[in-house]
Amino acid sequence: PGSDWVFVFTVCVQPRDGVERGPDLIRAAGLRDKLQGQGCAVKDYGNLAFEEFANDEPVGRVKNVRSVGSANQRLSEAVQAVKRDGHTSVMLGGDHSLAIGSIHGHSAAVGELSVVWVDAHADINTPLTSPTGNIHGQPLSYVLYELQSKIPVLPNFSWIKPCVSAKDLVYIGLRDVDPSEHHLLKLLGVKVFSMTEVDQLGVSKVMEETCDYLSARVKKPIHLSYDIDAIDPSVTPATGTPVVGGLSYREGVYISEHLSQTGLLSAVDLVEVNPLRGRTEQDVQSTVHTAVDVLLGCFGRRREG
């Protein structure tokens, strides 16, 4: 509050099954007014228009390669512009494949990053290990230096340069990790606070250890990539891949409140809100309002008032 935060929404719309409606619902829930109400300056860049690809046939098993590659290249350029203006970037998805462009653009502007990945899933499948071929389960494989030998040539992906070290990545909320992903996480020694650790340590200790781990070497700007499915489906059911046993509303908001206090939060993704996956309007509204509250927590809102 009172700080000269500037929020820029690079809102990304992918021609997908409902997740493209997430950004407008989050706007309609009053994110801009609520941010301004807590002393933030807000600039909404509107929705990014993406090129449509008529027959975007799978490459191997990877689906929507050309449209996702092209969309992320445009997103990277948009996020770079936002960061070059000295703003904090907020990317509203859309699905988690958009983290490719968001992280790439953020790093192109500010250099080395810390990445905090809040998610039920690890999203670190490579194109060859993915069980579904969906790129929203693969974004980290394209941006991690250590996995570049595992990435085949893909159309509209050649612009991507790896930009994150495995030691600068921390996961919070994991509870549905594919065997191939688990192997990679162990191989690379990635720091993971799964739901087991959240239960064992409590969210306060998890956040303390996350920040100590990330600042143990050099303090870097933080890229928070927040998948709404990290939170329990009883709170945020309107999402594509819900998994039981998730974060409570309070834990979900505490994570963003804590990161906000570090003063290092430099870019935020809020993804996978999909109104078509809510069975009732209440399901959709609960999901959208929780997403808004997570974002307000990123920018200084404290529940004490």
Ligand SMILES: N[C@](CCCC[B-](O)(O)O)(CCN1CCC(O)CC1)C(=O)O
């Ligand atoms: N790991 C999954 C899910 C990715 C979720 C992406 B998100 O952005 O929401 O984090 C596959 C999940 N797994 C496939 C086999 C099933 O039996 C269980 C779910 C994949 O498709 O790669």
Ligand SMILES: [Mn+2]
């Ligand atoms: Mn997920």
Ligand SMILES: [Mn+2]
């Ligand atoms: Mn995800």
